[in-house]
Each structure stands twice: as structure tokens, then as C-alpha cells.
Amino acid sequence: MENAFGIPQSVLAIGGASEIAVAVLKAMAGKGLERVVLAGRSRESLASAEAQIRDSGVADVETMEWDVADGRRQESLVDAAFVAGGEFDLVLLSAGVLGSTSAAEAEPNEAIAVMETNYVGPAVVSLAVSQRLKAQGHGVIVLLSSVAAVRPRRANYVYGSSKAGIDFFCRGLAESLAGTGVRIVVVRPGFVHTKMTAGMPEAPFSTTADDVAREVIRGLARKDAVIWTPSILRWVSLVMRHLPLWLWRKVQERES
Amino acid sequence: MQPEEAPATVLLAGWGRATRTAADLVEPLTASGVEAAISDSGLRGVVARGMGRSYGDAALNAGGTVISTLRLDSLSDGGVVAGAGVSLRRLLAHLIPRGTTLPVLPGTAEVSVGGAIAADVHGKNHHVDGAFSEYVESFRLATPGGMINVSREREPQLFNATVGGMGLTGAIVDATLKTEAISSPFVSMDTDRVGDLESLMTLMSEGDERYKFSVAWIDCFARAASLGRGVLQRANYASELPEATLARGESQFERGPRLAPPDLVPTGALRPIAVSAFNEFRYRRSPSREREKLEAFPAFFHPLDVVADWNRLYGRAGFVQYQFVVPYGAEDVVRRVLDEQVRSPSYLAVLKQMGPSSGGMLSFPIEGWTLALDFPVAYEGLGEMLDRFDQWVAEVGGRVYLAKDSRMSSGLVEAMYPRLSEWREVAGGVDPEGVFRSDLSRRLRIKE
Ligand SMILES: Cc1cc2nc3c(=O)[nH]c(=O)nc-3n(C[C@H](O)[C@H](O)[C@H](O)COP(=O)(O)OP(=O)(O)OC[C@H]3O[C@@H](n4cnc5c(N)ncnc54)[C@H](O)[C@@H]3O)c2cc1C
Ligand SMILES: NC(=O)c1ccc[n+]([C@@H]2O[C@H](COP(=O)([O-])OP(=O)(O)OC[C@H]3O[C@@H](n4cnc5c(N)ncnc54)[C@H](OP(=O)(O)O)[C@@H]3O)[C@@H](O)[C@H]2O)c1
Numbered sequence: 168m169e170n171a172f173g174i175p176q177s178v179l180a181i182g183g184a185s186e187i188a189v190a191v192l193k194a195m196a197g198k199g200l201e202r203v204v205l206a207g208r209s210r211e212s213l214a215s216a217e218a219q220i221r222d223s224g225v226a227d228v229e230t231m232e233w234d235v236a237d238g239r240r241q242e243s244l245v246d247a248a249f250v251a252g253g254e255f256d257l258v259l260l261s262a263g264v265l266g267s268t269s270a271a272e273a274e275p276n277e278a279i280a281v282m283e284t285n286y287v288g289p290a291v292v293s294l295a296v297s298q299r300l301k302a303q304g305h306g307v308i309v310l311l312s313s314v315a316a317v318r319p320r321r322a323n324y325v326y327g328s329s330k331a332g333i334d335f336f337c338r339g340l341a342e343s344l345a346g347t348g349v350r351i352v353v354v355r356p357g358f359v360h361t362k363m364t365a366g367m368p369e370a371p372f373s374t375t376a377d378d379v380a381r382e383v384i385r386g387l388a389r390k391d392a393v394i395w396t397p398s399i400l401r402w403v404s405l406v407m408r409h410l411p412l413w414l415w416r417k418v419q420e421r422e423s
Numbered sequence: 424m425q426p427e428e429a430p431a432t433v434l435l436a437g438w439g440r441a442t443r444t445a446a447d448l449v450e451p452l453t454a455s456g457v458e459a460a461i462s463d464s465g466l467r468g469v470v471a472r473g474m475g476r477s478y479g480d481a482a483l484n485a486g487g488t489v490i491s492t493l494r495l496d497s498l499s500d501g502g503v504v505a506g507a508g509v510s511l512r513r514l515l516a517h518l519i520p521r522g523t524t525l526p527v528l529p530g531t532a533e534v535s536v537g538g539a540i541a542a543d544v545h546g547k548n549h550h551v552d553g554a555f556s557e558y559v560e561s562f563r564l565a566t567p568g569g570m571i572n573v574s575r576e577r578e579p580q581l582f583n584a585t586v587g588g589m590g591l592t593g594a595i596v597d598a599t600l601k602t603e604a605i606s607s608p609f610v611s612m613d614t615d616r617v618g619d620l621e622s623l624m625t626l627m628s629e630g631d632e633r634y635k636f637s638v639a640w641i642d643c644f645a646r647a648a649s650l651g652r653g654v655l656q657r658a659n660y661a662s663e664l665p666e667a668t669l670a671r672g673e674s675q676f677e678r679g680p681r682l683a684p685p686d687l688v689p690t691g692a693l694r695p696i697a698v699s700a701f702n703e704f705r706y707r708r709s710p711s712r713e714r715e716k717l718e719a720f721p722a723f724f725h726p727l728d729v730v731a732d733w734n735r736l737y738g739r740a741g742f743v744q745y746q747f748v749v750p751y752g753a754e755d756v757v758r759r760v761l762d763e764q765v766r767s768p769s770y771l772a773v774l775k776q777m778g779p780s781s782g783g784m785l786s787f788p789i790e791g792w793t794l795a796l797d798f799p800v801a802y803e804g805l806g807e808m809l810d811r812f813d814q815w816v817a818e819v820g821g822r823v824y825l826a827k828d829s830r831m832s833s834g835l836v837e838a839m840y841p842r843l844s845e846w847r848e849v850a851g852g853v854d855p856e857g858v859f860r861s862d863l864s865r866r867l868r869i870k871e
Contacts, residue, residue, distance in 0.1 A: 168480065168485070168862050169442065170829060170830040170831075170832075170866060171439065171800055172441075172830060174806065198806055198807070198832075199830075201833070301445075302486055303467075303485055304445040304446055304484075304485030304486030305442075305485035305486065346445070347434070348444040349445075385803065388805075389739075389740045389800075390740050390741075
């Protein structure tokens with residue numbers, strides 16, 4: 168059961184080797200987290216994540232192979248996870264790829280993996296998971312969306328559109344879950360220093376995975392439906408969304 | 424009579440509104456309806472629920488069945504035999520004109536008989552009279568194996584596993600209670616305003632035995648030399664009173680809450696700054712010393728009951744109440760807790776002495792000091808702070824009150840409740856498959 172602060176006892180993390188996911192799980196360790204299933208596509212990165220989470224004091228950690236890009240397999244993977252693991256209090260959707268906009272512009276098929284990994288897979292997962300959580304009468308789905316979902320940019324619109332899609336989808340699903348005891352929380356980080364952004368020029372308001380974890384934990388206690396990290400992005404994005412197009416272009420030119 | 428309805432899936436919360444889970448709610452009208460609800464319950468089990476005044480997740484059962492007892496509302500034999508869903512307020516309204524009362528009253532009368540037994544509640548007189556269960560003669564308990572008549576004599580083990588057992592041994596259908604004769608529904612109250620914790624505890628240790636009722640309200644926003652300053656209210660039943668005063672007293676229990684937070688007050692209107700000012704006001708307004716003031720029962724026992732749904736003032740995220748008890752000799756834990764919480768001060772705090780335990784295996788009271796604190800959930804770092812308090816409390820052989828808890832981790836329950844393994848054996852005897860369970864029992868692994 169999650170406690171009054173929204174801290175779960177059991178978590179299924181899909182994309183469980185993500186640096187942000189590991190930071191969130193480590194921050195929950197010692198606060199009541201007892202059992203974690205890390206699901207992901209690569210054994211090596213899962214093994215390292217597993218070790219880190221064990222070191223932080225969670226004894227019961229398992230891993231599971233899970234490729235989120237194959238949309239049609241998601242339902243059976245969700246079934247398998249819940250049959251083996253019983254109940255989950257929180258399901259973390261942290262799998263994601265950044266992809267490359269220029270690669271997709273040159274070779275359109277390059278866009279498919281981004282869309283499948285960031286949108287199609289997680290959308291089917293969240294539908295299947297929400298059925299399970301509804302039957303439990305409780306549970307939280309935490310989606311890692313992005314501030315890139317707020318307004319299209321030429322630099323990352325392929326990624327941004329997939330995040331915008333899954334963000335929109337989950338907020339809609341959340342509406343349909345009202346009254347069921349199941350909640351969906353959408354997290355919108357800005358630039359986070361992880362392996363996903365390694366080597367990229369730092370953007371304004373950049374944070375670390377641990378910063379994101381802290382904000383997630385705070386937001387869970389406050390029962391926020393949307394968590395911005397850092398929290399100032401809530402206001403920055405409001406401005407971003409309403410800038411006239413010419414000015415928005417200027418902002419993007421200055422950034423690149 | 425209204426027909427029994429098919430269960431509806433509803434979202435339920437504890438009084439602190441910090442966790443909400445969905446369950447199939449059934450509202451049986453009869454004892455056999457309760458038995459049917461138990462046998463119809465699915466894989467996620469069943470638990471009873473009274474008026475939902477427990478602060479945390481004791482009366483919740485996510486994905487399973489919750490039996491509301493509110494329609495088990497019969498009263499007979501002058502109020503001595505009561506359906507589990509009868510509220511203490513209704514019982515008092517019935518008893519007081521007959522010159523009797525319930526010997527143990529918790530801080531709200533909006534509590535059901537079943538809930539009072541299941542949490543083995545205590546009142547302001549615990550140091551003298553013990554817990555609610557001391558005045559329970561018998562009850563009928565619906566279990567997966569059938570209905571059992573339970574009394575201390577007939578079923579001593581099951582009696583002591585059920586009082587304080589948080590609904591996890593079965594569903595109480597009705598109970599036979601002892602009452603106490605009174606000459607009037609008034610108390611004669613002495614008030615002392617005390618400037619710091621040390622003096623407050625000294626005053627209580629030295630004088631509480633002269634009073635049937637004693638409780639201290641503490642201003643948790645006060646720091647340093649004023650740490651633990653508070654207002655101590657102690658009382659005994661009032662004797663001989665004029666007729667007119669008596670009549671006024673009797674009518675008081677007919678009324679329900681008189682005020683509700685108006686809809687225009689935003690939920691979450693309570694902010695630390697406002698509460699701090701209120702506490703200052705309340706402290707200053709209180710007489711520094713007052714003797715033998717006549718106070719009617721409701722104003723004395725249940726001052727908060729005049730405001731309906733006051734819990735909503737804490738806002739969407741809800742609040743937690745942290746109530747612990749530590750044995751005599753561990754006064755230092757009370758001081759350290761008050762000292763530490765000042766950084767995120769509790770809105771409301773109550774200190775009182777408790778007398779010896781009753782026989783309830785999981786009953787909360789043990790002889791010593793109990794402190795109850797209310798915090799908004801959204802306070803930064805609150806979870807870690809309370810986790811630290813748990814450690815201190817467990818180290819000295821104290822415990823946290825399960826009826827108030829919504830956040831403890833499972834690791835310390837066995838240390839706090841040393842009779843848990845004995846309890847598990849008895850509970851396992853009447854409910855071998857663990858049909859009775861709740862969000863609380865899942866979170867704290869009470870049945871495992
Ligand atoms: C303002 C306020 C002040 C309070 N002051 C005090 C106090 O001074 N002292 C104190 O001890 N407590 C106090 N409490 C706590 C309260 O008395 C207990 O939580 C009590 O159990 C609530 O009764 P309820 O009918 O609302 O039960 P619920 O909250 O509905 O249920 C509480 C527990 O009882 C079980 N239960 C309920 N009915 C039955 C039944 N028929 N059979 C078996 N199990 C059942 C439930 O499963 C659950 O575990 C206070 C609460 C509030 C809100
Ligand atoms: N870093 C940022 O600046 C930032 C900003 C906003 C939002 N986010 C989002 O936050 C989430 C976590 O990102 P992160 O920063 O922690 O980066 P990360 O460490 O690279 O994590 C992404 C994880 O997704 C996994 N993954 C990729 N494709 C997968 C697939 N097909 N099936 C299963 N798992 C797959 C990766 O697995 P491998 O370990 O095998 O590569 C990796 O563990 C992502 O959704 C990301 O979009 C990140």
C-alpha cells in the first residue's frame with residue numbers, strides 16, 4: 168500500500184534502468200519501499216540499476232526483460248508482471264529515447280522508434296496497468312513526460328511530439344480513472360543530466376536526476392497531477408506557450 | 424425497511440483524507456446480511472467500517488469489500504445493547520435523560536460502537552478508568568466461520584484480540600455495554616495555563632489523580648523557553664445542579680454539528696501562519712487559573728464536533744495525526760518530539776497521561792504519556808521526521824496508535840506491539856484464510 172505521503176511499498180519500473188528512475192527509487196528506499204521490479208531492454212543496465220537500488224536498502228529487487236517499443240506485446244508483459252509480482256502500488260513509466268530530429272528528417276523511418284518507445288508502448292502499458300490497478304482499488308502511474316511536450320521546437324519536435332502525445336493520453340486516462348482509487352501523475356522535467364543528455368549543450372534550468380526524484384516525492388505527497396522539475400518550469404512553460412511565434416523562433420535561435 | 428442493495432464501488436478515505444482507495448461498499452441491515460457480505464467477499468477480503476473517524480487506512484480495503492455498519496442501528500434495553508453502527512452521540516442522547524452515560528468517551532462522539540471497540544478507544548479519563556473495552560460486556564462477532572458470542576468469560580482470547588484488533592478478527596454486529604450513573608451531564612472543570620513543558624508535566628503528574636478527566640492542549644508553535652506551553656483542563660462530574668441547568672444539558676446531544684466550513688472557504692484554508700496566530704490567541708484567551716467552572720458534556724468532551732467536516736480545511740493532500748504513547752521514565756521522548764516538530768509545527772496537540780493497559784492484545788494504551796499531533800501531509804520532510812519519532816518511541820517500549828496511523832512502515836509494528844504473534848494466532852483461529860483485511864493490515868503486514 169502507498170502511505171499517506173504516496174510512498175509505495177512495491178514498484179514496477181518500466182525503463183527501470185533509467186537514471187531518473189533509479190534516483191526516484193533510491194529516494195523512496197528507507198521511506199517504506201520494500202519491493203521493486205525493474206523492467207527494461209538491456210540486462211547489463213538493469214543489473215547495474217538493481218545493484219544501486221539494493222545498496223540503498225531495498226532487499227527485494229527483481230529484473231524483467233521488457234521492450235516497450237513493441238506495442239502489441241505490452242498487454243501480455245503487463246499481465247506477466249502482475250501475475251508474478253501480485254500487487255504494485257506504483258508503476259513508473261520511465262522508458263524513453265531521445266532520437267535524432269535530423270536523422271529522421273533525412274531518413275523518415277528513424278522517427279518510428281521514438282514514437283513507438285515514447286508514445287505507442289507506454290500508452291498501451293498505461294491502459295493495461297490501469298485495468299490492474301482498478302481491480303486492486305488503488306495505485307499510481309507515474310509517467311515521465313517532458314517540458315519538450317509544451318511547445319514544438321525545430322530541434323526536438325519528433326521527441327517532443329511523442330512526449331506531448333503520451334502526456335495528453337495519460338491526462339485523459341486519468342480523467343477516466345476518477346473515483347477508482349487509481350491516479351496518474353505526469354512528471355515534466357526540463358534538461359536533466361543523465362546518459363540521455365550526455366554530451367548535449369546544457370539548457371537553462373537544468374537539474375540532476377536526484378533533483379527530479381526530490382520533486383517527484385514532494386509532488387506525490389501533495390497529490391499533484393502534474394509535477395514540473397524544477398518547479399519554476401510551471402511558470403516558464405506558461406510563458407513559452409504564449410509567446411508569439413516570431414519571438415519563440417528568436418528564443419530557439421539563441422539556444423542553438 | 425429499505426432493501427439491501429447490491430454493493431457499489433466507492434472511493435473511501437480515512438478522516439485525514441490522505442489516502443483514498445476504492446472498495447465495494449455493502450450496507451447490511453441485519454446480522455445475517457453481515458454474514459452474507461463476508462461469504463460473498465472476493466479475493467481481496469473484507470473489513471467493517473463505522474463512521475470513518477479513524478485517521479488513516481484502518482477502515483479501507485482497496486479492491487475488496489467494506490461492510491458499512493451504519494444501518495445496524497438498533498438500540499434496546501435502555502441503550503445498553505447497541506447495534507455496531509450506533510454512534511456514541513446517539514447513545515448519549517439516549518442515556519443522558521436516563522441519568523447514565525458511557526464511562527469512556529473519545530474526543531469526538533461521531534464514532535460508532537463497533538469502531539470504539541475495534542480501536543479500544545480511550546478518553547480523558549484513561550488514567551483513572553481505562554479504555555472503552557473495560558465497559559464492554561459482550562458482543563456478537565461475525566467471522567468467516569459464523570457468528571460468535573464473545574465475552575471476557577466465554578471467549579477471553581477472542582475478546583482480547585478483537586478489542587483494539589482494528590476490525591481484523593471479524594465484524595462486530597452489536598454489543599452489550601456497561602453504563603455509569605451521573606447526577607448531571609456537566610463537569611466541574613479546573614483550568615491552568617502553563618508556560619512550558621516541564622511545568623505542565625509536573626503539574627499533571629502531581630495532580631491528575633485528583634481528577635477523573637485530564638487533558639492538556641499544547642501550542643506547538645511556541646519555541647525555546649515556551650516549548651510545550653499549554654492549557655491544562657481537568658474535571659470531575661458535577662454534583663447537584665439546579666433543574667434549569669439540567670434541562671439545558673440534556674438537550675445538547677440531540678443536535679448534530681451546528682457549523683460547517685462554508686463552501687466558499689477554499690479547502691486547505693488552514694495555513695501555518697493562521698494556525699500560529701490562532702494558537703497564540705487560544706493560549707492568551709485561556710484563564711491562567713480557573714476553578715470549578717461548570718461545563719456541559721459536549722463542550723467539554725467533544726468541542727470539535729460543532730464543526731462538521733473540519734478535516735477538509737487541510738486541503739486536497741490531507742493530514743496525518745501522529746499519536747504515540749511512551750512509558751513513564753521516557754518523558755524525554757515527549758520533549759524531543761516537541762522540540763523537533765517546531766520546524767514544521769503541529770496544528771493541534773494533545774498531551775495526556777494513560778493508566779495501565781486493558782487486556783486488548785493490540786490496544787493502544789499503556790501506562791505513561793500520550794501525545795497526539797496533527798500535521799498537513801504536504802509539510803516538507805514530514806515523513807522522515809515521523810520515521811525518526813517512530814524509532815525513538817519504539818526504543819523506549821512505546822507505540823504508535825494504529826487508529827490514527829497512515830504512514831508508518833511495517834518494520835516496527837512487532838516491536839511496538841509485542842503481543843502481535845499471540846494476536847495472530849487467535850485471529851488465525853477464527854479467520855484462517857485471512858479474509859478480514861484492510862489497507863492498514865496490508866501496509867503494516869499485521870496478519871502476515
Ligand atoms: C476528532 C477526533 C477525535 C478523536 N479522539 C479520540 C480519542 O480521544 N481517543 C481515541 O481513542 N480515539 C480518538 N479518535 C479516533 C476514533 O475514536 C477511532 O478511530 C474510532 O475507531 C473511530 O470509530 P469509527 O466508527 O469512525 O470507526 P472507523 O474509522 O470506521 O473504523 C475504525 C476501525 O474500527 C473497525 N471497525 C469499525 N466498525 C467495526 C465493527 N462493527 N466490527 C469490527 N471492526 C469495526 C474498522 O475496521 C477500523 O479498523 C478521534 C477521532 C477524531 C476524528
Ligand atoms: N534526461 C532528460 O533531460 C529528460 C528530460 C525530460 C524527460 N526525460 C524522460 O525521462 C525518462 C528517463 O530518462 P533518463 O534521463 O533517465 O534517461 P535514461 O537513463 O537514458 O533512461 C531511459 C531508459 O529507457 C530505456 N529504454 C529505451 N528504449 C527502451 C525500450 N524500447 N524498451 C525498454 N526500455 C527502453 C533505456 O534503456 P537502456 O538502459 O537499455 O538504454 C533507459 O534505461 C525518459 O522517458 C525521458 O524521455 C528525460
